[in-house]
Amino acid sequence: MPVSRPAGDESADRSNSRDALPINELFTSLQGEGTLAGVPSTFVRTSGCNLRCWFCDSYHTSWEPSHEWRSLESILEAVEERDPAHVVLTGGEPLLYDASVDLLSALADRGYHTTVETNGTIYREAPIDLVSISPKLAGSNPTADRVPDGVDPDVATRWADRHDRERIDLEALVALVESYDFQLKFVVEDEGDISGVLEILTDLRGAASVSIPDEDVLLMPEGATRERLAETRSRVADLAMAHGFRYTPRLHVDLWNDAPET
Numbered sequence: 001m002p003v004s005r006p007a008g009d010e011s012a013d014r015s016n017s018r019d020a021l022p023i024n025e026l027f028t029s030l031q032g033e034g035t036l037a038g039v040p041s042t043f044v045r046t047s048g049c050n051l052r053c054w055f056c057d058s059y060h061t062s063w064e065p066s067h068e069w070r071s072l073e074s075i076l077e078a079v080e081e082r083d084p085a086h087v088v089l090t091g092g093e094p095l096l097y098d099a100s101v102d103l104l105s106a107l108a109d110r111g112y113h114t115t116v117e118t119n120g121t122i123y124r125e126a127p128i129d130l131v132s133i134s135p136k137l138a139g140s141n142p143t144a145d146r147v148p149d150g151v152d153p154d155v156a157t158r159w160a161d162r163h164d165r166e167r168i169d170l171e172a173l174v175a176l177v178e179s180y181d182f183q184l185k186f187v188v189e190d191e192g193d194i195s196g197v198l199e200i201l202t203d204l205r206g207a208a209s210v211s212i213p214d215e216d217v218l219l220m221p222e223g224a225t226r227e228r229l230a231e232t233r234s235r236v237a238d239l240a241m242a243h244g245f246r247y248t249p250r251l252h253v254d255l256w257n258d259a260p261e262t
């Protein structure tokens with residue numbers, strides 16, 4: 001059972017369905033982020049999220065969710081038709097769903113290496129080879145001025161309090177790092193984000209029974225497009241060096257910009 005189970009959104013009415021998931025896209029690409037960057041992987045992207053980051057590059061899973069409910073059987077079939085031995089379960093927030101646990105179990109039974117991309121607000125027990133946790137900093141909060149193109153500023157304002165209140169759940173973060181091999185991958189724009197990173201690390205190191213070395217902490221430049229990454233990447237690389245953290249590129253954005261299914 002999840003340590004904390006925030007209510008989901010419009011997808012959550014079926015969130016305890018055990019044999020299907022709301023799938024936004026399923027595709028093969030190179031892992032673009034983190035310690036496995038460059039590894040051919042099949043991505044399974046669920047739709048629905050409990051947060052609303054202003055910068056979300058997967059807008060159609062959060063601000064304007066779209067998906068088809070697919071049976072686990074059909075998801076597994078689609079994965080097995082493809083070559084990669086690595087599967088990345090992402091979203092949206094994939095740990096909203098009971099069926100994600102069943103999917104991960106079925107993938108483990110078939111010998112796949114699984115990475116789960118999560119915002120770190122929900123813990124579930126599942127066979128996960130790498131949990132890629134991206135805790136959200138205050139800079140992710142939506143405001144009337146910081147909202148994805150096309151979203152009504154009033155909708156962003158209505159989400160602001162809930163997003164800020166729910167973006168960090170220390171209990172869930174502790175359970176995730178204590179249970180799985182992990183990486184902590186912070187989306188950073190500039191120096192102003194670093195105090196938030198340090199604060200989360202202090203709290204987590206104080207509460208968790210496992211060590212959290214700086215080499216498992218990655219700074220990732222904010223940017224859903226090549227144009228935006230050109231503004232953020234060298235600044236964020238300098239911050240990683242200055243603080244002794246890792247830097248992760250966003251290979252897929254360099255290679256394919258913001259194309260879907262990449």
Ligand SMILES: C[S@@+](CC[C@H](N)C(=O)[O-])C[C@H]1O[C@@H](n2cnc3c(N)ncnc32)[C@H](O)[C@@H]1O
Binds near residue numbers: 090118120133222224
């Ligand atoms: C779309 S999220 C889905 C998984 C989960 N909801 C999360 O946030 O970790 C996948 C990854 O993309 C990152 N991400 C989303 N939008 C981004 C942006 N504009 N720039 C950099 N990283 C971004 C997230 O922080 C996360 O690491």
Ligand SMILES: Nc1nc2[nH]cc(C(=O)O)c2c(=O)[nH]1
Binds near residue numbers: 029252
């Ligand atoms: N190529 C590629 N790598 C990724 N790593 C994490 C992703 C995600 O959206 O979770 C992602 C993605 O969307 N594409």
Ligand code: SF4
Binds near residue numbers: 052056091092
């Ligand atoms: S938590 Fe992840 S999916 Fe949800 S809004 Fe933020 S980046 Fe998008």
Ligand SMILES: [Mg+2]
Binds near residue numbers: 057058
């Ligand atoms: Mg992505």
